[in-house]
Structure formats: C-alpha cells, structure tokens
Amino acid sequence: MKKGVLAGGAVLGAILSSACCWLPLLLVGLGASAGGVAAAFEAYRTPLLITTGVLLAAAFYFAYRPQRACTADGRCVEADPRLRRIGRAALWLSALVVLVFATFPSWSGMILADDVVAADAAAKVRQYEVRGMHCRACTGLLEAELMKIAGVASATVDYDHKTAVVSVRTGMTISDGDVMRAGESVGFTLAPSPRRVQPPERQNGEKMGNPTATR
Numbered sequence: 001m002k003k004g005v006l007a008g009g010a011v012l013g014a015i016l017s018s019a020c021c022w023l024p025l026l027l028v029g030l031g032a033s034a035g036g037v038a039a040a041f042e043a044y045r046t047p048l049l050i051t052t053g054v055l056l057a058a059a060f061y062f063a064y065r066p067q068r069a070c071t072a073d074g075r076c077v078e079a080d081p082r083l084r085r086i087g088r089a090a091l092w093l094s095a096l097v098v099l100v101f102a103t104f105p106s107w108s109g110m111i112l113a114d115d116v117v118a119a120d121a122a123a124k125v126r127q128y129e130v131r132g133m134h135c136r137a138c139t140g141l142l143e144a145e146l147m148k149i150a151g152v153a154s155a156t157v158d159y160d161h162k163t164a165v166v167s168v169r170t171g172m173t174i175s176d177g178d179v180m181r182a183g184e185s186v187g188f189t190l191a192p193s194p195r196r197v198q199p200p201e202r203q204n205g206e207k208m209g210n211p212t213a214t215r
Helices: 002-017 019-029 037-042 045-064 081-102 104-112 137-146 176-185
Strands: 068-070 076-078 124-131 152-158 163-168 189-192
Touching: 002 019, 002 045, 002 081, 019 037, 019 104, 019 137, 045 081, 081 104, 104 137, 124 176, 137 152, 137 163, 137 176, 163 176, 176 189
Parallel strands: none
Antiparallel strands: 068 076, 124 163, 124 189, 152 163
16 A cells, blocks of 8 residues: 555656646647746756655565564464565556656657748748756647748757757748747747858758758
C-alpha cells in the first residue's frame, strides 16, 4: 500500500514538473490562452523533480525490503511472492512513466516539430529575441502561432539561441507588433533583434526556411 501511494505521488510529481511544456500545448489546442502558464510551472519544476525522486526512491525501498505478514497472535510469514512481483512490476512501470514526463522538456521538440515550409528566397527576413521558452516544445508552439500571421512565409524558432526568424512573403508587409502580439498570445515575449539575418537557404543540410544570423 505504501509503495503504491509513493509511486502514485512520484508519477503525479513528474507530470506536474513537465507541465511548463505540455500544459501550454494542451491549452492552445483547446483554444484557450496559454500566456504565463509555462513560467508559472517552470518556477516549481526543480522542487517537483526533487520530490518526485524522493517519493520514487522510497517506493523502491518498500518494494524491495524484506517483508513479512504478521497476524495478531504474533506469527509472521513471508509476504506472497506473486503479489510482490506484481507490485514491483507496477513500480517499474511507474518509474518509466516518471522518466518520460521528467525528461519531456528535453525531447519534446523532436516529436512536436512541425514540417518546415519552404520560404521564398526573395522574402524579407526578420529576427526576434524570444523570452519565456522553457523547453524545446515551445518552439513548435511559437512557430505555429507565427505562421498564422497573414503574410508570413515561414517561421523558425531556435530554442538554444532563443531567437525567432520570420520570413515575410514578397509584396506583403507585417509589423513587429503583429509578431510580438502573436508571441504574447502563447506566453512568450518577442523583441526585434539588432542582429542582421540572411535570406533563407539550404546550407550544410539545414532545413529550408531557417535563416541564420550573421556573426
């Protein structure tokens, strides 16, 4: 019973620790505002991960320590091996769930990445600095929102450098305000970057529509 409660608490802690990534995606998918949600959960990610680790360690301790079932008259026998095996299997399954959710911010970007849209080589390119990204899943969320702006040919968000590059279709115009409001709608703050960017092109196997900053 103890290990079941502890394992359940560990799974819940892992789910909440990664809510800074999956919850905004869920809210946007449901048509709700995700502004500020990622930052709110990010502040508690480390304490939640520590709590999760402690609960899971305690669950394994109770699952693998020697156990005896004692009656009221003081007679004790070894716990049912079959039940212990089932309990341990359930615990390892819980540990796998914990691992998946605890590491979700690290690998989510690979799963949630959208197909890249080829950009017009003559398109105007703008670069923005992005604040408020807490995991790689944020890139796909922001890219999808930027692509909704009328006139945007492609949008590429770089998590490592915290930048967003937007290509504007030839003959179309968009304002920095349009881009900044799109970012705010999903909880990110964008500001025009002072660095110059090059038109999109395919270099060294890079994806089309992924302009790079000129150093």
